[in-house]
Amino acid sequence: MIENFLAGSAALFGDPLTIAIFVFGVIGGMLFGAIPGVSMLTLAAILLPFTAGLTATQGVMLFAVIYCTGTYGGAITAILFNIPGSPENAPTSFDGYPMTQQGRSGKAVGAAVLCSAVGGIASALVMMAATEPLAKWAIRNIGPPEIFALVFFGLAVASSVGARTIWKGWMSVLIGLLIATIGQDPVGGINRYNFGIGDLAAGIAFVPAILGFFAVSEIFVQAERKAGGTYKAPKVSMSFPSFLELWMHKIAVLRSILVGFFCGILPGIGATLAAFMSYGEAVRWSKDKDSFGRGNMEGVISSETANNAATGAAMIPLLALGLPGGALTAMMVAVFQMHDLEPGPLVFYNSPDLIWVVFAAMFYANLSILIIGVVETKTILNLLKIPFQFLAPLILMLATIGAYISRGLVLDVMVMFLAGIFGYLLRRSGFSIPGIVLGLILGKIGEQNFAQGMQMVHYDLGTYFSRPICALLIAAGTLTLLASIYRAFAPGKTKA
Amino acid sequence: MGRLNRSHLIEAAIWLVIVAVFYGFSFDFNQPIEIYIFGAAGWPRVVVGLLFIAIMGNLYYQYKNGSDAQSGIIGSSDEGATDFSDRATLFKMLAVLGVPFIFAWLLKPVGIYFSAPFFIAIIMWLFGERRWKAIVIVTAVIYVIFLGLFLVILNAPLPQGNTSPFYDFSAWILTMNTKLQGLW
Numbered sequence: 001m002i003e004n005f006l007a008g009s010a011a012l013f014g015d016p017l018t019i020a021i022f023v024f025g026v027i028g029g030m031l032f033g034a035i036p037g038v039s040m041l042t043l044a045a046i047l048l049p050f051t052a053g054l055t056a057t058q059g060v061m062l063f064a065v066i067y068c069t070g071t072y073g074g075a076i077t078a079i080l081f082n083i084p085g086s087p088e089n090a091p092t093s094f095d096g097y098p099m100t101q102q103g104r105s106g107k108a109v110g111a112a113v114l115c116s117a118v119g120g121i122a123s124a125l126v127m128m129a130a131t132e133p134l135a136k137w138a139i140r141n142i143g144p145p146e147i148f149a150l151v152f153f154g155l156a157v158a159s160s161v162g163a164r165t166i167w168k169g170w171m172s173v174l175i176g177l178l179i180a181t182i183g184q185d186p187v188g189g190i191n192r193y194n195f196g197i198g199d200l201a202a203g204i205a206f207v208p209a210i211l212g213f214f215a216v217s218e219i220f221v222q223a224e225r226k227a228g229g230t231y232k233a234p235k236v237s238m239s240f241p242s243f244l245e246l247w248m249h250k251i252a253v254l255r256s257i258l259v260g261f262f263c264g265i266l267p268g269i270g271a272t273l274a275a276f277m278s279y280g281e282a283v284r285w286s287k288d289k290d291s292f293g294r295g296n297m298e299g300v301i302s303s304e305t306a307n308n309a310a311t312g313a314a315m316i317p318l319l320a321l322g323l324p325g326g327a328l329t330a331m332m333v334a335v336f337q338m339h340d341l342e343p344g345p346l347v348f349y350n351s352p353d354l355i356w357v358v359f360a361a362m363f364y365a366n367l368s369i370l371i372i373g374v375v376e377t378k379t380i381l382n383l384l385k386i387p388f389q390f391l392a393p394l395i396l397m398l399a400t401i402g403a404y405i406s407r408g409l410v411l412d413v414m415v416m417f418l419a420g421i422f423g424y425l426l427r428r429s430g431f432s433i434p435g436i437v438l439g440l441i442l443g444k445i446g447e448q449n450f451a452q453g454m455q456m457v458h459y460d461l462g463t464y465f466s467r468p469i470c471a472l473l474i475a476a477g478t479l480t481l482l483a484s485i486y487r488a489f490a491p492g493k494t495k496a
Numbered sequence: 497m498g499r500l501n502r503s504h505l506i507e508a509a510i511w512l513v514i515v516a517v518f519y520g521f522s523f524d525f526n527q528p529i530e531i532y533i534f535g536a537a538g539w540p541r542v543v544v545g546l547l548f549i550a551i552m553g554n555l556y557y558q559y560k561n562g563s564d565a566q567s568g569i570i571g572s573s574d575e576g577a578t579d580f581s582d583r584a585t586l587f588k589m590l591a592v593l594g595v596p597f598i599f600a601w602l603l604k605p606v607g608i609y610f611s612a613p614f615f616i617a618i619i620m621w622l623f624g625e626r627r628w629k630a631i632v633i634v635t636a637v638i639y640v641i642f643l644g645l646f647l648v649i650l651n652a653p654l655p656q657g658n659t660s661p662f663y664d665f666s667a668w669i670l671t672m673n674t675k676l677q678g679l680w
Contacts, residue, residue, distance in 0.1 A: 046650055167554035171511070174547040178518060181540040188529035190536040193521055216596070223592040226624055227585045389623035390634050393616040396596060397642055400608070405652050413600040421593055429507060430563075447539045451532050459533065 001128055005363075008356030012061070012364070021058050022361055025065030026368045032066075033073020033085045034380070040070025040086065041207070042402060044331050056339035057354045061361040063332045068311050068365040070328075071271055072116035072373065075304050076380055079108045080234070083215045083395065087206075087441060088271035088307040090214070090434040091279035094162065095292060095299030102295050103235035109380070110240035111297050112304045113373035115253060119305035120366030122257045123264070123312030128359045132348065135320030138265050144453035145464050147266055149473035151446040154273040156477040157280035158438040159484065162293075164430025166484040172432040176439020177446070179204055186448040199411045208403035208412040209440055212419025213433045215399045219392050220424035226388070233388070240374075241297065249301050252282055260306030264313025271310035272441055276434070278306030280480070308369075312362060318343055319355060499562035504555065511551045519544045592622050607657025607666045613639050647673050 012018055032043040044066055051059035074085025079096030092112065099108035126134075155173050163169035182193045183203025194200035225231035256278040263274035282302035283292045292299050318329045322344035336343045341351065348355060383391075403416040423433050457463035465471045518540065526537040580586045599615045616635045625631055646652045647669070656666035 185536040389625040393619040
C-alpha cells in the first residue's frame with residue numbers, strides 16, 4: 001500500500017498540469033462550498049464538460065478533490081451566518097452559529113478545520129487500505145432493506161434535533177417526506193402532486209429547496225430582527241481552539257469517523273445523514289445534553305468529522321463496484337465514461353495508476369484543508385465585519401443564480417423563495433428546518449429502497465428483522481423514537 | 497381548552513387542511529403498479545397518515561403544555577419572535593418577504609441582467625441602509641461580482657427576459673461579454 005501511495009503521490013506531483021488541477025480543485029471546492037447559493041455540485045456541473053480535455057486520471061482526481069474540500073467549505077457559512085453551504089453542514093450550524101453569537105467563531109471554525117481534516121484523512125487511509133474488502137462486505141450485507149432501515153434511523157435522529165418539541169420534530173421530517181413525494185414515483189414513474197404544472201413532474205429539486213429553507217429563511221429571520229430592532233451583529237473572534245480543548249473530544253472524533261465511514265460506504269446515503277447521525281450520537285453519549293444547540297464545540301466536531309469521513313468512504317462503492325453514492329460521485333461516473341472507462345472492480349486491474357493518484361490526491365486534499373484552512377480562516381472571519389445589509393443582497397443574488405442554473409427553470413427560483421418564506425414561518429413556530437431538508441433528501445431514497453426491499457422479501461415485513469444489520473438499525477431508530485416520546489410525557493418535560 | 501390558544505388551533509387547522517388536500521389529490525394517481533402492490537399512492541398516504549398523527553400529538557402537547565419547549569430537545573432556538581403589533585414593522589417585514597418573490601416573478605419577462613441592480617438596491621434599503629452613495633457603490637460592486645463570476649468566468653446561462661427593451665439590454669450585455677472573451 002505504501003509503495004502504491006508513494007507512486008500515486010509521485011504521479012500527482014510530478015506533472016505541473018496535474019498539480020495545477022489539484023490546486024484548482026482544492027481552492028475551488030473550498031470557495032464554492034463556502035459561498036452560500038452555490039456549492040461544490042455547481043462547480044462540478046460546470047467543470048464536467050471541460051474534463052473531456054483532461055486525462056481520465058486528472059478528471060477523476062479533480063472531482064475527488066472538489067468532493068473533499070467542498071464538504072469542508074460549507075461549514076464556514078454554517079458557523080458564521082447559520083447558512084450551511086450544503087446539507088451535510090446543517091448540523092454544524094446547531095452549535096457553530098451559537099458559538100459565533102457568543103464571540104467564539106474562531107474556536108468553532110478552528111474545530112471545523114481540524115476535524116474536517118482529521119475525518120477526511122482517516123477516511124482516505126481506510127479507503128487506501130481496504131477499498132476492495134469493504135466493498136465486497138457491503139455488497140454481501142447491505143441491500144435495500146438495510147438502506148431503508150438506515151434512512152428510518154436517520155430520520156428518527158433528525159426528528160429529535162432542532163424542533164421545539166418531538167411532535168414538531170416529526171412533523172418537520174414528515175413535511176420533508178411529503179414534499180419529496182411531489183414528482184414521479186420511483187417505482188412506476190407515475191406523476192404525483194404536479195397540480196398541472198409540467199415542470200413539477202421532475203419533482204422539487206434539492207438545490208432550490210435547500211437554498212430556500214436555509215439561506216433565504218435565515219435572511220428573513222435577520223430581516224425580522226432588523227425590523228424589530230433586535231438585530232445583533234455577530235462578534236468576531238480570532239482565537240483558535242487549543243490542542244488540549246480538541247484532545248478532550250478525541251472519543252467524539254473517533255466515533256464520528258466510524259459513523260461517517262459507515263454512512264458514506266452505503267450508496268445514496270452519504271455525508272448528510274452521516275453528519276446528522278454523528279451529531280445525534282454525540283448528544284446521546286454526552287453527560288451534558290442540554291449544552292448542545294447552545295454552543296457546545298463537540299457538536300461542530302461531531303458533524304464536521306463525520307461528513308468528511310464519509311467522503312473517502314463514498315469512493316469505495318464507486319471505485320470498487322461502480323455504484324455512485326450521490327450526485328457528485330454520479331458525475332465522476334460520467335468522467336470515467338467520457339474516457340471510455342467504467343468504474344468497478346476492473347478499474348483496479350486496468351488502471352491502478354488512476355486509482356492511486358486519486359487516493360493520494362484525496363489524502364493531500366484533506367491535508368490541504370488543515371494547512372489552507374488555518375491560513376484562510378483569519379481572512380474568512382473578517383466576513384463577519386461586513387454589515388448584514390450589504391451581505392443580504394449578495395447572498396440572495398447568489399442563491400437566485402444557484403437555484404436557477406441547476407435546471408434552468410424560473411420555477412426553481414420561485415420554489416426557493418417559497419421555501420424561504422415557508423421556512424421562515426416554520427422556524428418562528430418552532431419547527432426544524434434541518435429535519436424538513438433531511439426528510440426531503442431521504443424521502444425518495446427511503447421510498448425506493450422500501451419498495452425494492454419489499455419486492456425482494458416478497459412483502460414479508462418479518463424478513464426485515466431476520467437480517468441482523470437491518471434489525472439493529474430499525475431497533476436503534478425505534479429506541480430513539482421511543483426515548484424522545486418518553487421525554488415528551490415524562491415529568492419536568494418542559495422548559496418555559 | 498387546557499393551555500390551547502387561538503394560534504395553536506389555527507396552526508393545527510392549516511396542517512389539517514394540507515393533510516386533507518394531499519390525501520384528496522392522492523386519488524389522482526392511485527393507480528396499481530404491476531411490480532409493486534402498494535402502488536404509487538401507498539407511500540404518500542402513509543406519510544400523510546403519520547403527519548395526521550403527529551399533528552394530533554402536537555395539539556395534545558399544546559393542550560397540556562401550551563407553547564413551552566420540550567426539555568431534552570437539541571438545537572431548537574428559544575429566541576423570542578419580534579412583536580408585529582407596530583404596523584410599520586409589519587409592513588417592512590411583508591416587503592422583505594414579497595420583494596424577492598416579485599423579483600423571481602419578473603425573471604422571465606425582464607431577465608436577471610436588468611432587474612438585478614434594482615433588486616440589490618431595494619434589499620439593501622429594506623435592511624435599513626439609507627446612505628444613497630453606499631447603496632449605489634455596493635450595488636455596483638455586487639453587480640460586477642455577479643457578472644464577473646457567472647457571465648465572464650463561468651458562462652452560466654441566465655434568464656435574459658423575453659420582452660423588449662429588457663431582452664435587448666440582456667443581449668447587449670452578452671455581446672459585450674463575447675467581445676471581452678475575444679480579447680484573450
